[in-house]
Each structure stands twice: as C-alpha cells, then as structure tokens.
Amino acid sequence: MPYRLDTDTIETVPTGYADTSISSKAEIAKKKNEYRRKIYYAIRWGGGKTCDEIEVSLGLRHQTASCFIRFLTQDGLLTQSNERRVTRSGRSAIVWKAAEIRQKLQQELF
Numbered sequence: 001m002p003y004r005l006d007t008d009t010i011e012t013v014p015t016g017y018a019d020t021s022i023s024s025k026a027e028i029a030k031k032k033n034e035y036r037r038k039i040y041y042a043i044r045w046g047g048g049k050t051c052d053e054i055e056v057s058l059g060l061r062h063q064t065a066s067c068f069i070r071f072l073t074q075d076g077l078l079t080q081s082n083e084r085r086v087t088r089s090g091r092s093a094i095v096w097k098a099a100e101i102r103q104k105l106q107q108e109l110f
Contacts, residue, residue, distance in 0.1 A: 035068045053085070
C-alpha cells in the first residue's frame with residue numbers, strides 16, 4: 001500500500017525523507033482544514049466541479065487539489081458523478097459532487 005501523508009502527526013516522517021518534505025508536511029498540516037473546507041464548499045455550492053475547475057477557482061496547484069479531493073472522497077464527503085467536463089488541456093475529467101451528509105456530521109468534520 002502506498003504511503004499516505006498523515007497530516008495529523010507531523011512528527012512521523014518515513015526514513016529517508018528530506019527536510020523539505022518535513023517542512024511541506026508541517027505546512028499542509030496547518031492548512032489541512034482550510035483546504036478541506038474550501039474544496040468541499042466550492043464543489044457543493046458550485047453544483048459539482050472537476051479537479052481542474054477547483055484548481056482555477058481556488059488558485060491551487062493540481063497536486064494540492066487532487067490530494068484533498070481524494071481525502072474528501074475517502075472520508076465520504078465527495079462522490080464521483082457520471083458527468084464529465086473538458087479541462088483546460090482538452091481532456092475529459094470527472095465532475096465531483098458533494099455527498100449528502102447530515103448537518104451535525106458536517107459541522108463535526110469541519
């Protein structure tokens with residue numbers, strides 16, 4: 001199983017990772033909830049968005065947007081729709097939708 005960056009515990013970094021990876025991990029840990037909220041609500045309020053649309057609308061790099069879309073999907077907050085849209089590069093991309101969750105659960109997650 002590939003290593004998943006655990007942003008909850010910044011002390012644990014696999015052996016062999018450079019100091020820049022440790023620094024990046026600490027930075028992500030600080031912004032984790034901010035990214036989760038921004039991406040989730042952009043998709044929810046926008047009626048669904050592709051990763052490319054998230055990158056453009058929030059000014060994020062592809063690696064950041066796709067990483068947090070994956071985390072939100074794994075947490076059951078986003079789902080893949082059957083819809084596809086063309087990206088800036090002309091490729092077809094998944095349109096992500098917000099999963100239906102209870103208000104209380106939503107508040108606990110964010």
